[in-house]
Amino acid sequence: MDKESSNFSQIVLKNVSKVFQDFVAVDNINLDIKKSEFFSLLGPSGCGKTTTLRMIAGLESPTSGKIFLGGKDVTNVPAYKRDVNTVFQDYAIFPHMNVWDNIYFPLKMKGISKKEAAPKIEKVLKLVNMLNFSNRYSHQLSGGQRQRIALARALVNEPQALLLDEPLGALDFKLRVAMQTVLKDIQQELGITFIYVTHDQTEAITMSDRIAVMRQGVVDQIGTPDEIYNKPATPFVASFIGEMNFVDGKVVEEYEDELKVKIANNFIICKKNNYLIKKDDEVLVSIRPEKVYINPEQKLPNQIYAKLSRIVFRGDNYQITTQFDSSELTSVVAAKSINLNFNLGHELRLGWYTEDVQVFPIQLKKNIIKYK
Amino acid sequence: MKNVKSSTKQLAFYSPKNINNARSFILGIPITVWLVLIVLVPVLLMFIMSFKQKSGYEILNVFTFNNYLEFFKNETYWKLLLKSFRMAFIVSIVAIISGYPLAYFISRRLRKFRNFFYMLIITPLWVSYLVRIIAWRTILGNRGLINTALLNLGIIKEPLSIFLYNQVSVVITLTYIAIPFVFIPLYTSLEKIPNNIIDAARDLGASEFNTFINVIFPLSLPGLVTGFMLSFIIALGDYIIPAQLGGNTGIMYGNVVWAQFGGAFNWPFGSALGFILFFIAAIVLIIAQIFGSKEGIFVE
Ligand SMILES: Nc1ncnc2c1ncn2[C@@H]1O[C@H](COP(=O)(O)OP(=O)(O)OP(=O)(O)O)[C@@H](O)[C@H]1O
């Protein structure tokens, strides 16, 4: 990827909303997706990912706002004239055509003859490793094979962007992981912009250049996987991605760029962020379990004492739950890196670095996602 | 590896698939019995009857091909059969041409009141066959709706008799009767097409028109063939409409068959005529069936 082309805005959504009857499915979102970017829309079920994707494809028109494709306003351009193609969640392979004809379809619509199309079709079939399947019909293919055909069909016209709506959702775990690699390789090989819808955070984190995390029709955060994971902008993002400890607290002191927060009977230091948080405000503090160190050798900026209440072995690591006053903290440590000769109730020293803690206004606590 | 394979084979014997096979076999028995009793037995009886001989008011238990020879010798019979085929074909085509847009619009374009319109189109089926036929007489007749309208509009001075008692009136009425039978399978096959298939077509560059030609129409073919066959059978065998509205020129093969069982009291000959119709119709339908279900559509 050269620097210049990667700064070109391939797809831009400006204040786009979609209202169904009186239900707001997408609420004033702004996206700026760069050329050749692997961009994911991540969020729980019903948050408006598919609707957003369909608006980009032109299969749904926005109630308000504008959509730009390659710099051109396509808000009122019908789907069939937009230079983007979609891989649908259930693949939508035409059942009355064989694989070859399915892939020929978009070329046929462009008026390309079968003869001219043949090498292009062969190329994409090769790309998805399905060369020997040209004569099969949809019902003669497995889920993973259908997925590849849908991909080949969407790619054959070399669109400006490929839209993928949970393309791996229906596959089993091993196949899903294998297909993730296939998709990522193809994307890098062709340099086509991918917009990838998923509710699987691991998938989004491992595959994307950038991620937009959506919640009930709004975008909570746009950022690289690293930013999303390590600097979540809201408690929702923090809870949706990975594991997270949340503890209630209260600001007792405000410094130039740090806050002193009291949690239970302990005092900790947090970095200030974009939220307006002042002295005496109730806050929500979050920290990843793997950033909580147990009995660290050197003294860390933040330390509290807590009682061991549960140990769960999880294969390559232990999940260790500790209790202090009425709060709970879990931490995760690599299985071989710790000596676990403790009894339950044993007092442990927990420590972490200041930059690993996020602090949010307590009002946002309601957006925390809990799967229970 | 080998062991694993053979053991899965053994397991397969008890697998749900086999149980399902046995189950569907048992479930299939009543249908088979029903088919044999309702369909095959009468046809067989008719077939046997067609080789007997009428003598006065008696049916002799002999074996003869005379009835069939009579059909081929007397050109009025096979010409009438050809004419009936042609009329049934026209009826089916017209019924499909008028039923298709209706089915398409109601199944794929309408968001609300879909069931209402569906019911509206099939309600004629609840009305007695005869009543509907008589209704058409009042529409097409000398003092019927069309003539009255044309007279009142001053387009004609005298009522036109071209509407009734000929082939046209028979075709019109048969078409009217056939439309719901064309509509139902068409509607069903059109409605069954998943929305995302249509979305995919649009997404891949197909305009409304191209989507219809390349995706919707081919996927509705099974419904179209079924509708055609139903309509064809209904039109081909009908004798009430030609009798009521056909006059001299609108008479159909069914009327002749019917006459053999009624006035002429020649059951063996009637059976032969009936069996010929049955045989040719069966061939046509088998051809249509093969053509229509060439590709298994929506197997999943
Ligand atoms: N045609 C429609 N009419 C009314 N409401 C709709 C329509 N399409 C979507 N919605 C609603 O809009 C909201 C967002 O739907 P959308 O399909 O975009 O969610 P999603 O994020 O893709 O969810 P999932 O992960 O389950 O696919 C949902 O609450 C849904 O019920």
Ligand SMILES: [Mg+2]
């Ligand atoms: Mg969705």
